[in-house]
Amino acid sequence: MKDNDSDLRQPNAESGSGWTQESESSVVDSILDGDAQTVFENKDLVDSSTIVDQDRIYGRNEQLAAEARAFRDTLDGERPPDLLLYSPSGTGKTLTVKAVASKVKERTQESGIAFDFVAVNFKTMESHTLDRAVWKLGHQTAQKAGVGWDVPRSGVSTDMKYTRRYEIVNEHFDSLVFILDEIDALTGSTGADEPAYSRLLYSLSRVMSEQHVDTQLSTVVITNYPKFRENLDSRTDSSYNPNGIHFSDYDANELVEILERRRDAFRDDALEDGVIEIVAAYGSQNEGDARRAIDLLRDAGEIANQAGDSTVTQDHVRSANQSVMKNRVLEIVGGISVQKKLSLCAAALVAKENERVAPSPVVYDIYKILCEGNNMKMYTQETVNSHINKAETYGVLESERSSSGFKSGVHLVFTFTEPVEAVLETLNEDSRLQDIPTEELGKVVKRRLRD
Structure with missing residues (x-):
């Protein structure tokens, strides 16, 4: 019997390829051993998620100063004010506040003050409910405290998750800041009287006055959509009063x-x-x-x-x-279901006629026409919006709510950050989307936009 493994290690004389298992392994080893060519010295510095020193931050002295003045209260044993950082994405909101919070943490360690910050990005959560947000904040708090988080995601009430988090906060911190990133993504369940972020902010704004904790507790809210406050419940709007800090485009x-x-x-x-x-x-x-x-x-x-x-x-x-x-x-397009393709195609067709911007009600109208033309089942506007929002994860588009109010007239507005034509060309590679009457639908879009 031949030794197949031994055979594989011999050159292939018939094909002339000269391939050997050793040659393949040597390529892998050379890369893993660090012999491969690299232009990098410290690649972490070009990782946008890396927290850098403040001397690497440019054009944000005003914002850094405002954040530092707020956090300065921690060094005096006082509660820092709540902050609201708002601007388009990629303008330094998260970067600056984490840099300042990290510097304050260094100072408080020297002074014997148990301070830390817990940062959660709600857009990256798999569920945008209040219960999941409370669980996530508790889990991150436990990690910062260096203790176990023995609370399951389900099967335990939200109140119990709050209680366990407060226990950890009280036991391990003199001062703690919750950094709530992309808070407007925390929408909650369909049909609720208020978005989930309103209820979360209410509970956090009342936690000290209701004596749940003795720890000095503050929040930093980060959003690309400052008008999210228009959807706050009246109780929350009354108790939540942050200092606003605006970040302009670079x-x-x-x-x-x-x-x-x-x-x-x-x-x-x-x-x-x-x-x-x-x-x-x-x-x-x-x-x-x-x-x-x-x-x-x-x-x-x-x-x-x-x-x-x-x-x-x-x-x-x-x-x-x-x-x-x-x-x-x-x-975003490759391998997704036809329903998701129809949803994204509808948004792109609207954006093509409206300078890359697609209001969700008009998108849904076009989606229904596409479904009729393809004899496809129609889903609800909420489902269609959810399908389109998947594209936001990959940077194809961005979404924000209109300012019409939470209960009446609220709709999403999608803005494409990548060329709309590129999206449509890729979608058209699907045979089911090749015969779309683009010109005719463009006229429909223009009428709907005027209406």
């Missing part, structure tokens, strides 16, 4: 300065002249989003590595930008 020059402060993520002379400027130019086209600019610079470095190049060039940046755009579209 322009191309500011993005250059931001990226320059992360140049040492790369080896010396690894960035060709003009690379940072072209990355900043792409970033400024995306509403001054610094997060996406930083990610693009990292992706360009990855492409250089894959090519075995020792220098990141402007061509690498262009390839990275094209790849990011294509991958985002393919990632």
Whole structure:
């Protein structure tokens, strides 16, 4: 009997390929052992989720000062005021407040004050209910305290989750700040009298006055949609009174300065002249989003590595930008169900006629026409909105609520951040979506928008 494993380790003389198991393994080993070419010195610096020192933050001195003044109360044994940070995405809200909170934590450790911060992004949660938010905050609090969180996700009341979290807070912290990121995503159950974030803010704003904890407890709310306060219950609006801090968009020059402060993520002379400027130019086209600019610079470095190049060039940046755009579209479109494709297609058809913006009521009208044309079952507008929101996870579009109020006239508005034509072209690769009467539907869209 032949030893098949031994056979595999011999060159294939007949094919002339010369392939051996050793040659494949040596490639893997060379990469894992660090022999492969890399343009990076410290890749974490071009990871947009990395908390960086304040000297790497540019153009946010006013916001940093406001946050520092608020947190300064912790050092005096007082409760910091609640904060509301608002602006479009990628403008430094989360970055600055985490940098300041980290600095305060260093100072309080020197002073013997048990301070920390718990940050939760509600958009990334698999469920946007109050119960899941309370569980998540409790879990993160327990991690910060270094204790176990022995509360199951289900089968236990929300009140019990609150109680256990308060016990941990009281036992382990003198001062604690909850950083509530993307809070407007915490919508809650359909048909509720108020969004879940309203009830969460009410409970957090009342926790000390109702003597649930002795710990100095504060909140920092981060949102891209400051009008979310219009949907607060009257009790919450009365008790929740944060200090507002606005963050403006970055322009191309500011993005250059931001990226320059992360140049040492790369080896010396690894960035060709003009690379940072072209990355900043792409970033400024995306509403001054610094997060996406930083990610693009990292992706360009990855492409250089894959090519075995020792220098990141402007061509690498262009390839990275094209790849990011294509991958985002393919990632959301490839393999999704036909219903999700119909939903996204309806939104893209509306956005095509309305400068990339698609109000959900008009989107739903077009979705129903697409379903009729394809003899497909129609789902509710809530389901269609949920399907489209999946695209937001990949940066294809962004969504926000209208300001008409929570109970009457509330609807989502979708804004495409990637070219609408690219989305439609990718969707049209599905045979079921190839014969859509785009021109005729464009006329319908314009009528509905006027109405």
